[in-house]
Amino acid sequence: MVYAKDTPNFYDVIIIGAGISGINAACRLQTQSPYRTFTILEARNALGGTWDLFRYPGIRSDSDLYTFGFPFSPWTENRAIADGPSIKRYLMKTAAKYGIDKDIRYHHKLQSANWSTDEQCWSLRVDASGEEKHFRASFMVLGTGYYDYNSALPATIQGIDNFKGKVIHPQFWPEDLDYENQKIVIIGSGATAVTLLPNLTQKAAHVTMLQRSPTYVVSVPQWSLLAYWTRRLLPQGLACTVIRIAFFLLQWLYFKFCQAFPVRAKKGLRKHAAEQLPKGFPVDPSFQPSYNPWDQRLCVSPDGDFYQCLREGKADVVTARIKQVTETEILLEGSDKVLRPDIIITATGLKLIWAGGAKITVDGEPVKLADKHMWKGVMIQDVPNAALMMGYTNASWTLGADASAQFVTRLLNRMKKEGISQAVPRVEKGTVMKDLPILNLSSTYIVEGKGEMPKAGDRAPWLRRSFYLRDIWEAKFGDITQDMQFSRFSI
Incomplete structure (x- = not known):
């Protein structure tokens, strides 16, 4: 039975993380799916993600801000490369401009999330400044990035x-x-x-x-x-x-x-x-x-x-x-x-982790992301109504995150129009598909973190992302039914 939406702390969409991916997703939801209720759960005490966490001298983006910034809130300075504090101010300004700052719940760290097929919703257990809180949502967006904020990649250095x-x-x-x-x-x-x-x-x-x-x-x-x-x-x-x-x-x-x-x-x-x-x-x-x-x-x-x-x-x-x-x-x-x-x-690298380390389950069964493929670089195999915001290794992260966010709004709009309550990517039985790494780099921290990452395949729609123009076209106009299982549940 579908869960009653008048329950306290129920939202159509819950976004995890108030970094650049989470803010982007929230802005797209607000403008492209304005009828959807949402909130953002942020584990730390400030928005910005990477750009609030790292404080070492000279912290900056190695991507130009014209593509690293949001298309709906362009970077207007003439400097292409910007320092961390400037990027943080830019994110704060954009969040305030769109009213997103009022939708962020700080000190709310996701501990676990379980999808219930019977209730057709996510149940989230959250640590809110030491107090356990519970939220429910029809759809979950993971804008948590791909590395561990609490621990770094251990370096084996003799002595x-x-x-x-x-x-x-x-x-x-x-x-x-x-x-x-x-x-x-x-x-x-x-x-x-x-x-x-x-x-x-x-x-x-x-x-x-x-x-x-x-x-x-x-x-x-x-x-x-x-x-x-x-x-x-x-x-x-x-x-x-x-x-x-x-x-x-x-x-x-x-x-x-x-x-x-x-x-x-x-x-x-x-x-x-x-x-x-x-x-x-x-x-x-x-x-x-x-x-x-x-x-x-x-x-x-x-x-x-x-x-x-x-x-x-x-x-x-x-x-x-x-x-x-x-x-x-x-x-x-x-x-x-x-x-x-x-x-x-x-400076030996980052420790990879997904979903901020939260435990993800479907009907009580744990989801091991390393065993799953990513559908069009957005959704996770066998996991209903959830999107994982992914960027690029060969271009600005935000380009990929924005393509993902626009796909999510399109999917949500279609689900509402057709009365669909569940969308879950499935690899069809008998499919012969070669596994590929989701990030196509040979950097040490990526190689060592392979066991924490989902996989890509060598055929559509499981291909890894590599070209923004193709991905944004797919997000707006591509087939969203291939290897996607839709279900309709009534109250």
Whole structure:
């Protein structure tokens, strides 16, 4: 029997998470399915997700804000790359503009969610500042991202516990950390390490980025002449659309070039690094990755700040494996070089987790996401009336999250029109389908977190996402019946 909708704490849609995915979904619901009631449950005390959690020096997006921002609330500054506090203010402004800020319940952490076929709704158990509360919803949107806010990816570093100085993970940066005139070693080579290096050199005595393997670091202008002149020449609304499309296409075309011509792309990136490194600084081994461009995300350096601090002698890069950490030193394998830092920063990656770690069940049976496929990159195999907001690895996260949100509103509108109460993706019996990773990167934290992630398939509608224009077309006009089981239950 369908659950009575006049029950307290019942909503048509409950959104989990008030980060960029959750705010996007709420805005789309409000404008495209205005008859649906919804609320947002946020575990922390503020909106913003990633952009409120991370506080390390220089925190910023490595995607341009013209595509990382919302299409319905365009980023209007001429700088393409923005710092974390600016992004947080942008999210707060957008939430207030659409009244979404009034629909957020802070300190509400989802503990478990169970779909009941008999009642045709989700029952959610929530920790609200230590008090257990219960919510019900016809549809659930998981805008929780894909990493654990409470713990980082553990790094196996021999002897790290012996170190007498400070050991810090960027995810839990101490607000009172004084690193002025300190010698710092950053362990890692990803986007976080590349961001930290130039920002820490502003106060530190010296900063070393110690990497096991190199990555591609690309200098990009922080301020966009394209955006500036487009806004000068075109009306504001049209200018924002043109800028967004241009930035998306430029990045997509470069990604396709790297995949089609990896050798030429590697040569170009090698030349790019050589031109910006200090005179006499060898490109090999520290700036010659073994993998092809876009097998892992390229690291962005706004205005070449990463290379600049190397040229100024404020920082250096060492490529080696750690042999042992002692009370005061880092010893390296196959090298006489010894690092003597005051502070070690372990920028070794994120710990992957889905749904914020909440227990998801269907009729009391646990759902193990790693055993499930994702339907069109939006819904989860065998899980009714639930969407998992996913972005891209080769483009801005928000593009994918917005395609998902627009699919959800379209599905909800169709369900209301046709009196459908349950929609659940199913892989038909006898289907022969090859399993593929849902995220097509070889980064260490993604490989190690494979057991936490749902899968993709090698046939529609289970293909992983890779191209925004195709996905947004699918969201608005594509077939939503293939491998989808609809049911109608009456009260």
